[in-house]
Amino acid sequence: MEQEMITLEINGKTVEVPKGTSILDAAKAAHIKIPTLCYHPDLKAGASCGICVVRQLVPSRNPADNGKLVPSPKLLRACCTEATQGMHILTHDPDIVQVRKTVLELILANHPSDCLQCPRSGSCELQAIAADFGIREVPFPREVIHRDVDNSTPSIVLNSDKCIKCGRCAEVCQQMQNVWALEFIGRGEKTVMAPAAGVKLAESPCIKCGQCSAHCPVGAIYENDETSKVWDALRDPEKICLVQIAPAVRVALGEAFGMKPGSLTTGKIYAALRMLGFDKVFDTNFSADVTIMEEGTEFIKRFTEGGKLPLLTSCCPAWTDWMEKYAPDFTENFSTAKSPQQMLSALAKSYWPAMNNVDPAKIHVTSIMPCTAKKHEIIRDENMKSTGYQDTDVVLTTRELARMIKAAGIDFNDLPEEEADKLLGTYTGAGTIFGVTGGVMEAALRTAYCLITGEAKPPSIDFNEVRGMDGVKTATIDIKGTKVNIAVAHQMGNVEKVLNQIREDRKNGVKPRYDFIEVMACRGGCIGGGGQPCLATDEVRALRTKGIYTDDEKSVLRMSHENPEVQALYRDYLDGKTGAQGGEKAHHLLHTNYKQLDVYKFGK
């Protein structure tokens, strides 16, 4: 369809933009930056800060002026006002700048301004805009309305003293994620951002995806920092410190060091982790390959033997949490395979010590994840202690790892690349694409094709049907005449419509329209994870995604079952069988189960 275009004048420059464009975006097209604070491109403009005000020039009402354009005394908010044909906009004049500055000073007057101790120092939008406006002192008396910090979950911390009430987190949690854990509570100056009914986050519907923390402009919602636990382990001479890094970390960590989003830094991360003092460096991409063996054979078994379909992927603990709260009617559809993080940790405390003759009691496993939900996953139930110990000891987000590397004075940008350690370190291209939406599905299809047909590889190794940023992607894959119907959904709020389709099929007593469904709670998959460098937009996500596919393309092996270390694992330790094939060890170490959870935990 032809996009209808409009033209308008901004600061005297004519711009042409599609109808429906906001004044903010139209100005961007004219290379003019209107300052914003509450606005985030992922979200519908909430219009709460009032920083983005601009002036419209309107025909004078004075007949003597003959319709001359004069500045309107009223200002418009650029973020939420649609540009219209023939509009004249002034984005900066001394009066507008003064209004913006006063609003900013008011916000700062109610902010703790303890930037030096703030987790967001350096990536805070309030700090940046205060610097842009050259604020040196705040003329109004400081008044911070104090409320206790909510650190009830192991994943995220809510410090409402710093909250500027932009509303992003609630919009993310409600609209993007369909969780509804956060909402403005109270009115006027008493307004706070918090879970409803005065409960703590841990008692709320929160699924710990951390998307609120990745969108918060300031340090009001942030990851629960556990770096000190890791420093302690590294200092302990008795401990054997093992570490794993997730697929999505390698294409985002560089951003914290000024690199372009999507820069592939796998080898540098391995090197930095060794410099930090880890004894062995493993890669979650290896266990992603293991996941394909487990989940893939589980799918083939259900698909060929008439088991419960559709099979739902289980790699994302926030999705698991959501299902257990909001869609318990899908419990039996869930793959019992653990997430790659939990598989690697279980193997790091069983297989690895068995092969190296060390005492598993001495092993400490740190896991570097793009994800805050994984911090909660490691204690979700007894299955997370399959080795007799807590399988994963500490989860650090990408953001926390960046801070550790900086604190250790490691010159990350110039670091020579290293390799991962043996047994749990080799990965295929299929393992690395777990970091993007559609990746688990694509990896599974590559292997399933070979296992079902007995052929060496599918006609095309790339399954483009499952790639891209559409919220729900569906396709029918032809495996030599066998049709497999699949769906891929990412960003939690997109999932319910897929589940509702299945519910409809169930009600009508027909075969479910999908056989296999992949779900990732975060937009774009884990590359857009809640523990990644903050404030990602679709532009950033696209670059990170590109980085992941580049890693896949340059891999010699691109199918999980070809991974020699995976083959060795099954041969030497797991009795040659996956869980679905009746392997008891694999079942014990690599699988879990699910239960229904209360949406709110009142008085429990």
Add this chain to the structure above:
Amino acid sequence: MDRSTLEGDPHSILEAMTIAGYAIGASKGFIYIRAEYPLAIHRLQVAIGQAHDLGLLGDDILGSGFSFDIELRFGAGAFVCGEETALLQSIEGNRGMPKPRPPFPAVKGLWGRPTVINNVETLANVPVIINKGADWFNKIGTATTKGTKVFALTGKVNNSGLIEVPMGTTLREIIFDIGGGIRGGHQFKAAQTGGPSGGIIPPQFLDTPIDYESLAKIGSIMGSGGLIVMDETDCVVDVAKFYLDFTVDESCGKCAPCRIGGRKLLNYLTKITDGRGTLDDIKQMEAISDAMCKASLCGLGQTASNPVKSTLKYFMDEYLEHINDKKCRAGKCSKLIQYKIDPAKCKGCTLCARKCPVNAIAGAVKQPHTIDQTKCIKCGQCEANCKFGAISHG
């Protein structure tokens, strides 16, 4: 006054809404009313029932083929829920918070559909205009503002109550003719129109004809039609503080200028009425007022600083007196009042010392007494009781 229309003539509103529905092709109308107005609600319910019985509401009204129904929705009394976008949110069952406009409700309103929102007084005019014709209506009022306006006239006037005057009537006519002048022989000092966010109008504008334009020009608004009259015993700084106290409480909390700015203004006003104000405070209040007007999302924040702006403009001398001389000429700001005993008049009878609830007065019998200003709570008991007129305040 809208409440009295609803209580006194609910059918006029039902009729007007039905006409409005017919005009725009709507099939459903809502009356959003505070739950605290039980009588108005009751009468509306009765009227809706009667209208149904008479075939004036419901399917195929009077055989016209047009169907229309009206539903009541109750608000919890939040001031901001009178703002049209917040009102729509509230009807939809959401938090009553304003939304950016455009899109205006007429384009995208209730549940995303085009919606017309009108005030009770506006609607009450509709049946009359239709019956008597536009020409008749246009004869009333000024060149730009037609018709009449109902005011709730209160304050220091002899006759207070609801009044209806043609647009363009001057404040002087309202206050001195209809209102019967200032109570107790006091002096007119100021009038405030438009509810809590209206401006405060000084005596030099008594002869301004009241319509939308001229009120805007002198820094006030028509708003809810409140009209409060003040005399020289009212302190304008204290009045501004009173209104800010209300709007700060009623801000929905969404936007920074309104949520934080309102509180800061109130703090400065409190500081000034407490005698701790500085000249710099005035500068900051001006900056905040301007930012609130220009950067707030809805009418509440945009107008909340009007009482401050208008008093700064017309009564700066009183602010300066509070700040520089620590004086409140109206004697309203209790922290600025000092009770003093004139030693020449004091007979040393000790009555005041005995009446003082905080023992702030000392002095030997038959000797002039003195008041310890650090203890005095400005209750005025001493002055009221002194038989020799020795005690005064200022």
